[in-house]
Each structure stands twice: as C-alpha cells, then as structure tokens.
Amino acid sequence: MTFTPHGKNLVAGDWVASDATFASQPAQGASFNFSNGTAAQVDEACKAAEEAFWTFGYSSREDRAKFLNTIADEIEARADAITEIGTSETGLPQARLQGERGRTTGQLRLFASHILKGDYLDKQHDEALPDRQPLPRPDLKLVQRPIGPVAVFGASNFPLAFSTAGGDTASALAAGCPVVVRGHPAHPGTGEIVAEAIAAAVKSCGPHPGVFSFIQGEGFEVGQALVQHPLITAVGFTGSLRGGRALYDLCAKRPVPIPFFGELGSVNPMFCLPEAISARGEAMAKGWAGSLTMGAGQFCTNPAVALVLEGAEGDAFVKTAVDALAEIGEQTMLTDGIASAYRSGVKRVAAHSGVRELIGTACETRNAKPYLFETTGDAWLADEELGEEVFGPLAIVVRVKDEVQLIEIAKGLEGQLTCTLHMDEADTALAAMLMPILERKAGRVLANGFPTGVEVADAMVHGGPYPASTNFGATSVGTLAIRRFLRPVCFQNIPVGLVPEW
Numbered sequence: 217m218t219f220t221p222h223g224k225n226l227v228a229g230d231w232v233a234s235d236a237t238f239a240s241q242p243a244q245g246a247s248f249n250f251s252n253g254t255a256a257q258v259d260e261a262c263k264a265a266e267e268a269f270w271t272f273g274y275s276s277r278e279d280r281a282k283f284l285n286t287i288a289d290e291i292e293a294r295a296d297a298i299t300e301i302g303t304s305e306t307g308l309p310q311a312r313l314q315g316e317r318g319r320t321t322g323q324l325r326l327f328a329s330h331i332l333k334g335d336y337l338d339k340q341h342d343e344a345l346p347d348r349q350p351l352p353r354p355d356l357k358l359v360q361r362p363i364g365p366v367a368v369f370g371a372s373n374f375p376l377a378f379s380t381a382g383g384d385t386a387s388a389l390a391a392g393c394p395v396v397v398r399g400h401p402a403h404p405g406t407g408e409i410v411a412e413a414i415a416a417a418v419k420s421c422g423p424h425p426g427v428f429s430f431i432q433g434e435g436f437e438v439g440q441a442l443v444q445h446p447l448i449t450a451v452g453f454t455g456s457l458r459g460g461r462a463l464y465d466l467c468a469k470r471p472v473p474i475p476f477f478g479e480l481g482s483v484n485p486m487f488c489l490p491e492a493i494s495a496r497g498e499a500m501a502k503g504w505a506g507s508l509t510m511g512a513g514q515f516c517t518n519p520a521v522a523l524v525l526e527g528a529e530g531d532a533f534v535k536t537a538v539d540a541l542a543e544i545g546e547q548t549m550l551t552d553g554i555a556s557a558y559r560s561g562v563k564r565v566a567a568h569s570g571v572r573e574l575i576g577t578a579c580e581t582r583n584a585k586p587y588l589f590e591t592t593g594d595a596w597l598a599d600e601e602l603g604e605e606v607f608g609p610l611a612i613v614v615r616v617k618d619e620v621q622l623i624e625i626a627k628g629l630e631g632q633l634t635c636t637l638h639m640d641e642a643d644t645a646l647a648a649m650l651m652p653i654l655e656r657k658a659g660r661v662l663a664n665g666f667p668t669g670v671e672v673a674d675a676m677v678h679g680g681p682y683p684a685s686t687n688f689g690a691t692s693v694g695t696l697a698i699r700r701f702l703r704p705v706c707f708q709n710i711p712v713g714l715v716p717e718w
Contacts, residue, residue, distance in 0.1 A: 219297035221405040223250040225432055226415055227257050228264030229425030238434035240404050243307030243548050243582065250404045253431035258396070258441040264426025265365035265394035266447045272427050273362045273392040274716065280390060281328035283421045287381055287389075288321035290413035290420075298409055302375050305403040307548030307582070312511065313376070320376040323383050323672055327390035330674075330695045336360065337717050338704065354709050359717050360702040362392035364449035367442040369463075370400035370407055371454035372550050373514045379403070380410040380430060383672075383693055384452030384477075389427070391701040396448070398439050399432040402551045407432065443467050443476070450701055453478040454516070454692065457605070457683050464686050477700050478686040479679060481605045482632040482658075484667050485521040487622065487650060488533065489643035492664075493524065497533040500638055504611075505540035507666035509586050512547035513609030514554070517634055517667040517678075520605065523593075523614045523622060534613055538575050538588060546583035547609070554607060555582045561606030562587050568602060570595030574613070584608055593621045603630060619646055626650055631681025631688070632658040634667035657681065659691065 221240075224231040236252040272280075291298065295317060302313040330336060337360050344355035366388040370379035377383065380397050388395050399407035411430035418425055431438050443451050443466045451467060453460050453476065460478035467476040488500060507519055522537075524530040549555040559579055566573055566589070576587040586609035593616040596602055602612060616622045629635075635658040639647045647663075654661045659680035670678050676694035679685040685692075690700050707715045 261429035268424035268426035501536035558608035
C-alpha cells in the first residue's frame, strides 16, 4: 500500500487546506506540499474540542477503551504505508519504524486496559460522621476528573511513539480529554496518515469529531496559537530546551496559566565505578558505544557523559570506546536542521579549554558520525556549558580524580532524565553514597545497563527535574502519564448517582 499525502489539516472531522504551504524535506524519495495551519484553524479546532469535552469527558471508560483500541487497529491496518513514508521522511530504518509502530499501538492498548481497571481514579471516601463532636463531618468523596482540551506537540525524533498518536495523545484521550495535535514538520506525511487512522476510529466509534484535530505548521504560528488559546487546559511537548522553554513561558504568561508538560532532554550521565571498570571495562565501553550511536544518537536518553576515575583501567575503558566508535559509519539524521545543530554542538564543545577530541570527523551533510571528547573533573566543574545537551552521537568522558570529586560532580548536575550506575558488588559502598544524590537529580536511576530504550510500563518514569522536564512530578511514558490530564475533585454530600465514576 502506497500513501500519497494530500497535505490538508484535520479540524474536527474535516480535512481543510490553507493558502500557505510548506514542502517536506525527506531523507529520500519524493517531497510533498502541506498546508500551513492558521490561527483560525486552531481556534476552530479548540472550540470543537471544548464542545466534544461535554460528552467525551463524561463518556464511559469502556467507550474510551474501545476508541483507543480502534485507533490501534486503524494504525495497524496502515502498517506498510506508515513504514514506507516514515522511512522516506526520516531516514530511519524500516525495523526501527516497525518497532516504533508496535510501541505506539501498544501504548494505546495499555491505556485502554489501564482505564478499565479504574485504579487511576484514586477514589477516596470519608463517610459522614453526623454525631462527631464538636462538629459533624460531611460525606466526602474524591475522584480524579479530566481537565479539558489538551494540546500535543509532535516530536522530531519519534515520528510515531511521541507524535500524532503517541503517549501524550493516548494518555489524554484515555483520561477523557480531547486533543489538538500540532504535527511536526520533520515528518508531516507520517503525521497525516496516523491522523487519518484516528479520524477513521472517530467515525467507527462515534465520539464528537472535535475529540481530535491535527494541524501542521512549519513556523511558530500554530504552536503559539495553541498554547495561548483560552480553551486549552494543558500542553504535552517533547523537544528542545529552547523551544520548550519558550512555550512554557507562553503558558505561564496567559491570563489563566496552564500546566506545560515538557520533556526537554538531558545528557544522562553514567557513573562508571572502579570495581566495575576493573572487572568488565571493555564490555561496558563497547555497550556504551552502541547505546551512544543508536539511532544516530537522536534519543533524549542518549548517555552522553561517562564519569571515569583516573588510572590505567580508566585509560583502557576510554581506548576501547574510541576503537568501538571508530567502527561506526555515517548515519542519517532526522532533518537538515538537526544535522546543522549537531555540527554547531560539536564546535561548541571542541572550543572549550580543557577538552580534548579523541575521535571525530567532518560531518557537513545530513549524515553524522560520532564524536568523543575527554576532559578532567576539574574542567567539568569549572564550566557548566559542558553539561549542555548536544543532540546526536557526541559524548564526553570526564576523568575524575577520586571518589570525593565524583560525588561533587554528582551534586552539581542539573536535572536529568536518567542517571546510570555501572557497579559491581564491591562498589556498593560508593554507590550507596551516590544514590541519595542521583534520585534527586533524575527521574530514572538504573544500574548496569544503558538508558536508551524506555519501557512502557506502570512503573516507568520518563521525566525529571528541570531542565530534563518542566514538571518533575510527571512522566510522559507509562501509565502514570495519564495523571497529567486529570485533577482531583471532592464531592461533599453529593448523592451517589451524581458523583462521576462512583
């Protein structure tokens, strides 16, 4: 099945064009023109979403679960076409797109199952105590309720799992919140075909068509109009710190501020403890090279910093990493803009005093090869800029003087999505000193693994203290993600038949 995009925006069930268009920039294959969304289309979509909320927000969990499962079915019915246009636009290999499609439909089905269980409602009941002295207690019932229309921004690096029907959309719909998606211009055709799948599910299941709209846009107009629209109650975003912070500030400056759930990335430091380096440093270095360059390093959980104590065993770890990275060929980056930003990031790191390039090459096209730099613990502590993310397969080894400096560096870290301990049993005492620090720095702390690959599960947290994300109490992956789009409501002395979900 071959898919040819029509380039229109989906607004409350209707595919509509606009006068201004932009052209896709695929890694391979044909380019297509897409309508640039307008403020008027955003306004229409948001008003339709608000109208849809009066029914969808009060629909049964069974109906919403059926809707989510039907979206998954419609995506799977377009599987080959999604893979074809996705690989064309992004340059990602077919196997990656197929796996990501499975993750996307799996998320939808997971949230369908999750809401049917009902645990997410957090029901609490304090029965009335009419005879309590000195004052009686009223009957109190608490239940989580959906907040209203949600804006979702598609991500550049995950054209399926973090985009049109990704985790933000799935969790918002599961909660009972209509969604308006701002498609990412890096993969507009992929976004359109997935929006078609959702539109088909809307027709099949029968909710108000305003439950889902999809608006493309090359510039900033659509995004700004969305986050500033008075009917939008929350925003889900995955992207850069700069772009996310700009949208976050717009949300905060509204007459009625709204929560902005932005996942903004991090450097995901690995603490390579001495006994682990001694026992299996070679395997650790090779594993790190593979994780660092997976998907051309275009993962928000990319482990871009390795903290290694000075000494011969650390030297051997670094040499193995250099040798492993030298064998990695060029990989296509998602967009020309991302490739350009990667080159700028390389130059920025290389310009720092106290930093030495261990491996690098000229990358002047959309293709990228890995870079590895080395610095000292003293230089790292003296220069906060070294801790800024470079999106791509670039890493820094920090050679640390001793355990005291390792702990000092840990305390100085900004918020991270992940922190990793590579440790053996003999490293337990040092790991125990690091753990209280790392749990304050990251949303996920892991041992003897690599953070790339985020499991979609009940216990997963994909978020962390700022600047990893804008809300340290939230996650964008896993069933806890639904809590972003709910709020607790207490019903006092309300008859049972009038309390939702009771």
